[in-house]
Amino acid sequence: MNATSPHHLDYIPTVSEKEADPRVAAIFSDIKTTLGVPFVNLIWKHLATIPGGLELTWSLAKPLYASQVLNESARTLRQQTTLVESVTPWPAPVRQALGLSPLDKSEIVSLIEDYGRANSRALLILKYSL
Known part of the structure; x- marks a missing residue:
């Protein structure tokens, strides 16, 4: 642990x-x-x-x-707001100072989207389980 x-x-x-x-x-x-x-x-x-x-x-x-119902509901939930679109991007000089390449940015966006997919379904499972 x-x-x-x-x-x-x-x-x-x-x-x-x-x-x-x-x-x-x-x-x-x-x-x-x-x-x-x-x-x-x-x-x-x-x-x-x-x-x-x-x-x-x-x-x-x-x-x-x-469940198709869960997956459709999660897709609808994600379409209501996307974290990637709601985050103000860091200016290029900040990304450069941090050593973040365009590939790093792409990987970060992909990770955020993965969390959005996983968490939207987890949230709905909790809702349906109560």
């Missing part, structure tokens, strides 16, 4: 992808494949610290991710 950041006062125990045992690593891989994103969100990493928590929650949530 580790903290999300040693600089944060709030401590959320997690299992990192690198530290995951084979069983948890397999579920993490399935999550990334099912959600179509290159990362595992913090909630799944935290659930892996609870005995049986990750397995049970993923077994209940995974079928929901295949």
Whole structure:
């Protein structure tokens, strides 16, 4: 287990992808494949610290991710506002000072879009589960 950041006062125990045992690593891989994103969100990493928590929650949530209703609702939600469009871009001199190339910018935008896809569906699953 580790903290999300040693600089944060709030401590959320997690299992990192690198530290995951084979069983948890397999579920993490399935999550990334099912959600179509290159990362595992913090909630799944935290659930892996609870005995049986990750397995049970993923077994209940995974079928929901295949739902056309969920995916259409998530698409509609994302169309309401996009984080990428609402963020004011940093001026070129700032990006250059930070050493960010056009490729870096493209990768950052892609990551934000991946989080938007993953989180919009997770938000709706929570809503439908209540």
